[in-house]
Amino acid sequence: MATEHDRAVLQAIFSPNTPFGDVPGLDQERELTDDDSPFDADSLRQVKDLESRGVSAADAGDLEAALELFGRAIRILPRRASAYNNRAQALRLQGNAPGALEDLDRAVSLSGGQGRTACRALVQRGLLRRLAGQDDGARHDFQKAAALGSEFARQQAVTLNPYAALCNKMLRQVVGKLRNPDMCEPPLETQSRN
Template identity: 45%
Template sequence: MPQANLKLSPHDQQVLESIFNPLELSGIAAHNVDIPAEELLKDEEQPSDHLQASIELELQAVRLTEQGEFDKALLQFDEALKLTERASILNNRAQALRLAKRDQEALSDLNRALQLATDKQLRTKCHAHCQRGVLYRKLENLDAARTDFEAAAQLGSKFAKEQLVEINPIAALCNQMLRQAFDQLK
């Protein structure tokens, strides 16, 4: 198949750049060049008398959620929260609530998780922004979803970057134009 020389105008190149670097549109990337990789994010917790027990209850609740035992999982999350109110528990409980189709309660937990998450809990903060962005997207609040995905992308989430591209109307139009251009090349 012969390859066509496809020359792009500066405007077309700028549009393509906005697809592959959605943070450029918001001006975020220009301010923070060193975006970490999400897998490098860690949560550091203040030691307390009940921290380890709370973590164990949270992990049990996560396993119950994965098994589809939402009522039992939510009880375990509640027990963990009684020991220590931690952002991680609220973020994970929000996931169980979302799976149980209790979106408003999940949104409340995510809001609280983001209030509690400190700069030493970047992993939870990133995941809570992603999860709340997904929930806002489901609720058709694209401005709020975009804000959360931008925050998560700043923390290194590839998923959030992909979501920004998907909800960007310019990117959607460009993707359509690219498909048409490639179809014409065939």
């Protein structure tokens, strides 16, 4: 059986764009959930129904109806993060990036940076920040979302960190040369004659 270190080395060789030592899926034994225990069961059921209908409306292209439904959900349970995250998606699709960022900040804050909603909000906020050219903020959000288990966020964090990809590429080349020494570059004397 391979050790965690062995899996990390193999990951670096076969997936040079992931940070060295990151083995996708290794820390993802549990499914992310949100803690809805502080909320009244009837209100929670009502809000989840409104959010589900809002998502369906957004999927159908009716962003106004989606925004109205998410707004109603927020009015019922203003301390629950999920509706803010969903409304941010609709606002983003509508072209309202500042409004979306405001809702995403609220979703991350209300979730305490933990759970499924936090992960989704961090990914969404990272994308908006990246589009705005705020790479440091985007990288920070993607790293947090990756720590929560988002594989997409992990890939985005690597994309924004060229040093990790370069180190992994160099490691892959070294291992490749060890596997196939015939493919090594010719000695320097031969190179200088060409």
